[in-house]
Amino acid sequence: MGLAKLLKFGRMLACCALAGGVLSPPALAADYPSRRVRIIVPYPPGGTMDNVGRLLADYLSQSLRQPVIVENKAGAGGVIGALSVARAKPDGYTLLLGSPGLTTFQIDQKDSELDLMRDLAPISQLMTAPYWVAVSAALPVRTLPEFVAYTREHRGKVNYGSLSGGQGLAIELFKLGARADLFPIPFNGESPTLAALAANEVQMTFSSINPLTPFVETGRVRVLGITSRTRLATHPDVPTVAETVAPGFDVTAWAGLLGPKGLPDDVRDLLAREAARFAGTETFAQRIRALGYLPTASTPAEFGQLLAGEITRWSDVARRAGRGN
16 A cells, blocks of 8 residues: 555544544543532442542532532442442543442452452542441450450350451451451341340441440440551540550551543542542541541542552452452
């Protein structure tokens, strides 16, 4: 083919591509958003993640000057909602409020269509929180060392309430680090887990503080520690797992904003800036501190590093615990 024909052929291909939208540029942040934005919360209404999602939606509705709404798409430990975002057009109009379950689901759901790092784009972390180590008040223990000793003295008889996702693996890491003898009993949600704990149907669990508080106040459940590296300024009398039974232990839950892979950089960066501003607002800080969380903003790159590190960490814990093999 001669040079003239080659150039003509190239121009024809370019025209066809443009006509089909193949080479059309992504929407710019200056044009975004021009319509309603959805935040998918992959958990039922009424929980901590749902509350955070609605706070974020209210803030973004004002800052972006377009309606931002929450849609709850629960199921499969958060995978159903996350998969719906992964399949959405990467234009910034469908977002995901994610949590630690995103970094652990593939351990037990190896045939899942969703791959976190392949299919979703990190935007910003929003908050972190330790788990609270809670035991049935029926047990004759008041400290973490006493509890670990009790599990060793009653091998095969001490159970823990296990949820899908990060919580169950966090307790497996506790078992490994403290050399505690515990057997998992699966539950679907914190509420039934804590009800079973209060009834001494299970003897221990990790929980967030908000749903745990009523059971502690009525004396049916006892808090022995927290899973963060250091004590909380709001609860300085509650010791850490690291200082009592498992040196170096440091586990925190988190929540963050994600979008479909392929999200335009300028749209992603705009959302990251707004998410960081949201995490810095006093209204959000007060609300989530009451729920036992701490505001934590990050860049997309920092959030991506957290996700990759969590996947590696929990895959290793699962292997050591004999899960997901």
